[in-house]
Amino acid sequence: MSEGQHSGGPDAVGARAAAVSVVSSTRPSGWFRSQTSRRLAFGYLLLAPAVLYVLLLVGAPFLFSIYLALSDANVGDPVASFVGLENFRAALESDVFYIALRNSILFTVVAAIFKGLLGTTLAFLLLQPFRGKKLIRGLVVIPFTLPITISVLSWKWMYDSQFSVINWFLSRLGLIGSYGSPDWPIWLGEPYLALSACIIVNVWRTFPFSAIVLLAGFTSVPNEILDAARVDGTSFFQRFRYVVVPMIAPILLIGFLFDTVFTLSDLSIVYLLTQGGPANATKILPVLAYQIGIQAGALGRGAAIALFLFPLLLPLMILMLRNLKRRED
């Protein structure tokens, strides 16, 4: 099995960075030139719809949002004046902003850890052959398929301070006190509990997806390679670490990036569960930006808060994606 060629085959896994594959060809140069121009024309044509869509509906609004972040715009005021980095400075001066930043990062990191753990172990389990696998797989994916507002509201009811079914069980099992005792966890009322509650919902919703993606990755590693490794006398975990992971790294990376960005910018879970409370314990950047920018009307400051992570995430993203490219070459 050669490893140099890039034409499909063993490297076949999901989304990865665009690679410039080198085609070794020996065609006469004149014909090649017109071939190139035709190829490029075709390429640009195919690219046009997607690029146009994104440019018009995301690019332009994005530029507008930068304008907002650099102005003193209010929701009701058509005229706003340029204030430079004033909004960003104001954000950095407010306590709540740092709390929100900390919460956002904490949320994302903790959620990622749990999603990774749960997703990996579940994927391992689903790798095994057993009866009823299809059914189990179908059941386990349900959290991911439910529309987000609906599943968050169900959890809100499960976390209720009085009628929480979770607490009911825990207290019947003797793990916590009964209602009214200091042992009765008020999921959405204690600061760390509330943050955990939101993280739990986020993890619950996405760990099936992680598991499925991992599962897909595992199954894509060709048996020949695994067998070769087995013959070499490697243990399961060694095979996993040195053979499987490098091969599925691209898809792991993409999935991880996508999930991170989504978690960092998601408003729905916290908004519907706690609105950022109690006492800002679950206030994450998108919620803060929404409250200041929309509910209080200070658009410029809201935009600055919302865009804050952008300059941090962008280089990270570029670095990771370039790294991906290098892995393929």
Add this chain to the structure above:
Amino acid sequence: MSDPQPVQTDHASVSRRRFLKIAGGGVAGSSLLTMLEARQAPAQIRGTTLRILQWSHFIPAYDAWYDKFAKEWGDKNGVKVRVDHIPHLEIPARMAAEFAAGSGHDIIYNGSSILTRLYYKNLVDLSDVADAAGKKYGGWIPSARTLVEVEGRFYGLPLFYILLPMLYRKDLFDANNLKAPDTWELARVAARTLKPKGHPTGIQLSQCADANLNWRSLFFSFGGQEADASGENILIDSKELREALRFSKALFDEGMTAEVFSWDDASDNRFLASGVGCWIHDAISAYRTTEDTNPPVFKNTVIALEPQGPGGKRVSVAAPNVWMVWKFSKNQQAAKEFLAHLIDNDIEGMNQSRGYNMPYLNDRYQKPMPVIGTDPKMQILQDFPKIVAFYGHPGPSTTPIQEVVNTFVFPDIFTKVARGESIDAAVKWGVGEYRRIYAKHKRP
């Protein structure tokens, strides 16, 4: 508005109402009423469309009545009326979107979060409608103006507000020889006595609308003030605030459980309805929820006036509801006509909301008022208008006050203290936040 209209005195309409109520019964009677009260609008609005956006009232019957009411007015005047409902919390986002789009609804509603001052340059001046209604019905209660007045003009029409009275369990109080909670101190004693018996009280110590309202009621009843009459100067850094905080800490420690940190606007409703709460400070939505889900508890639940603070003062902060018209509306004439019609029938709205909607016009307070005047348990609510106040009291609901409200700074001070922070630290933080927000809204 210079349209000819039949002159009606409140008295006559009340008796006519009562007659039709008995004769016609319920909804049928009320639609007859609306026909009677509707004025004939000018012909030029015929054939136009009117789009209204407002909240989903917690009493579904009110929305059903409102939609029908709007449609009937529309039919009578040849206007196609459409009413859309979304939760009041989402209205600011919707307003921002409509403003950016330069199109949307004609009439838009604000509840609790009054953004009139934020958008006033893009709202229609409704002073003519407001002045006419004021003249007809004895004038607006003082707090009404502060909500919507900019430079002396009404940019919105306040329609009703929602009270948060005291709701307490008379049976529990009687069984324990407790006096009715006419002062905050009595309320505290009651909670202290009843909590060990499994009946604590609860007021939200979280980031929700009720928290904003309840803790201000306490503070204002203790003699505190949020901003001065001009609205420019912050007055919360006072001994009254410290007293209120000391009281709230004692109340929390002795009479509440930690669950109040997770409460939203509906949690105290459920608390009362479950039979656990000995008293709550909440809108009568809780009263109605209990009526529907726990009749035995409901029988023993009594509505009481806002408790007095140590100085004998009573101030009850209410949640305002205001209607506005966008300048980009293509049907401002019909919008104004409809709003005038709406304010003529605000009493009917009160009826249909089972006594929830409180009017802003003085004449409406003639007793007996609908629903609350006839239900013996609710009569006390008729005494509230004298003590009602809104955010920013005694100043107007300015833009910085709105931001303070929307970022829940005020209840956060109380939450911090309940959690164990020193009063001085919490006050320092709160005042700091207020100052920061006020400073941002000062334009050069």
Add this chain to the structure above:
Amino acid sequence: MAAPRTQRQKEIRRHLWIYGALTPYVFIAVFPIYWMVITAFKQDPDLYRMDVFPLWFHLPPTTKNFTYLFTNTNYADWVINTMTIAAWVAVITLVTAVPAGYALARLRIPGSENLGIAIFMTYLVPAIILFIPLSRVVAMLGLQDEWWSLVVVYPTFTIPFCTWLLMGFFKTVPMEMEEAARVDGCGYWGALLRIVLPVSLPGILTAVIFAFTLSMQDFLYGLAFVAPGDQKPVTVGVPTELIRGDVFFWGSLMAAALMVGLPVAILYNFFLDRFIQGITGGVGK
């Protein structure tokens, strides 16, 4: 005989071990659903009680919450809207992402690497910012307060990821096949349509499913652009019309959730195999 029996015993033991390990996962995933079912069928007074076992009924179950949905809200409209929106969004995503993915994967466009990254970057722009200028766009197109506005807006978050996904799939199509087709006189179009697309069908299906489910994860855009009750998708209708003032209509909320959640989950399940296959790029075990 002894040998087959121990083999079977081993199998059964292995199965039990696996089922045991899987139980927590299944429980965690499925319990909220069960809770939704119970709540949906309970009467209101039965809901607000703490003294009894909450996982079963104490007052007889009722279908009142379900009928409420159909008589007092536009639930039926919401569901139809949601499905229609999702279908259209999937179509638009396909039409834009498939060609784009192919172009970036195979056609060696200069700067394709950076273009790929740039497309992914769009996710960094949060919806709370985007919805304001987008509402202007929606108004300009005359689509304000119609569910079509969402059909226009949702592809902004489905196209980038699906493009990436499809790029990966297309790279797994052997170059030789394409070259051969082109040499045979198919040209670029022919190679794409006749060779590449059929082979990448699993990948395309994956992208479709993804776009479909993603379009049911939005809340803000639906709230901002669609106010009339009969135009809302379910994700907006449920939190906005079943929560009134400060009262949550839990029974109907759960009934609403069930009726849309379960069919989608079942549908998803059918495509799950394809999905997995698709991610691996069509390479079987």
